[in-house]
Amino acid sequence: MADHQLPDPVVQTTGAHELARDLVVIPNRRVDLVPNIGVIGGDHSVLVVETGLGPGNAEEVLAFASEYAKGRRLYLTTTHFHPEHAFGAQTFAGEATYLLNSAQAADLAAKGPGYLGMFRGLGAPVARQLEGVELVTPDLVYDNAYELDLGGRVVQMRATGRAHTRGDQVITVPDVDILFTGDLVETGQFAIFPWFPPYDVDVSGLGWIEVMRRLVATDPEVVVPGHGDISGPQILADVLDYLELLRDETWVRRDSAMNEETIVAEVKALMIERHPEWTGQDWIEKGVDSFCAEHPS
Numbered sequence: 218m219a220d221h222q223l224p225d226p227v228v229q230t231t232g233a234h235e236l237a238r239d240l241v242v243i244p245n246r247r248v249d250l251v252p253n254i255g256v257i258g259g260d261h262s263v264l265v266v267e268t269g270l271g272p273g274n275a276e277e278v279l280a281f282a283s284e285y286a287k288g289r290r291l292y293l294t295t296t297h298f299h300p301e302h303a304f305g306a307q308t309f310a311g312e313a314t315y316l317l318n319s320a321q322a323a324d325l326a327a328k329g330p331g332y333l334g335m336f337r338g339l340g341a342p343v344a345r346q347l348e349g350v351e352l353v354t355p356d357l358v359y360d361n362a363y364e365l366d367l368g369g370r371v372v373q374m375r376a377t378g379r380a381h382t383r384g385d386q387v388i389t390v391p392d393v394d395i396l397f398t399g400d401l402v403e404t405g406q407f408a409i410f411p412w413f414p415p416y417d418v419d420v421s422g423l424g425w426i427e428v429m430r431r432l433v434a435t436d437p438e439v440v441v442p443g444h445g446d447i448s449g450p451q452i453l454a455d456v457l458d459y460l461e462l463l464r465d466e467t468w469v470r471r472d473s474a475m476n477e478e479t480i481v482a483e484v485k486a487l488m489i490e491r492h493p494e495w496t497g498q499d500w501i502e503k504g505v506d507s508f509c510a511e512h513p514s
């Protein structure tokens with residue numbers, strides 16, 4: 218797609234709205250490479266979830282969060298290392314404590330520079346937002362789970378294990394039953410498989426299915442996806458169903474020794490037939506390619 222057809226990947230804080238008491242989401246307005254961003258408040262601290270793409274977007278988010286915090290201490294976390302979620306963290310240095318799961322910190326260190334180059338190749342509007350990006354290391358790192366006390370509100374942060382990336386993290390706000398999933402869940406679009414051999418083959422559809430089974434079981438009232446509209450718990454089941462169907466339809470063809478090109482064509486047609494309203498159809502074939510490389514454990 219040519220540059221001019223894509224809206225600039227710009228976070229617009231004017232669209233921010235309160236989803237629950239002292240919890241605001243800056244919605245992505247379905248703009249590509251803009252994530253849903255959360256600002257979660259407690260008595261003495263405020264947690265920001267996601268930075269937006271690059272330092273310019275992050276400045277907007279930080280300005281919004283600082284005004285919202287009204288002197289409360291700021292924390293920052295990101296759901297995974299992908300550029301529109303995490304490549305504005307430098308802007309928060311000295312202003313917020315950057316807290317991450319260790320697998321995500323490792324992803325950022327190992328693959329951050331490669332993704333910076335890859336994303337700069339996505340066109341001028343994206344490259345512009347990535348000018349001056351410096352990849353930073355987190356201030357605090359945890360391994361599996363962390364409870365962040367914001368004062369009168371405890372937020373649960375959990376590393377899910379390998380799925381959309383090696384270092385996915387979900388964030389739960391138990392008192393209002395809200396789950397932030399990052400790119401484990403999108404609404405209105407096909408699941409994003411960042412399958413870019415030989416540079417990145419870390420996405421695991423099988424791991425992702427296991428993660429989704431666990432998330433479905435937690436049955437949250439509200440789900441804030443990585444991209445797309447805020448949703449109820451049904452979206453978790455929808456994503457799980459899609460991933461399982463993608464796996465099954467891919468494997469039944471692979472196991473009958475069909476060539477990969479035909480597998481992609483047939484499975485893609487099936488999935489579009491199933492979800493004609495979903496965008497991001499190109500991600501289906503990356504999902505098929507990824508599942509072709511995985512085997513039952």
Ligand SMILES: [Zn+2]
Pocket residue numbers: 297299381400409
């Ligand atoms: Zn992602």
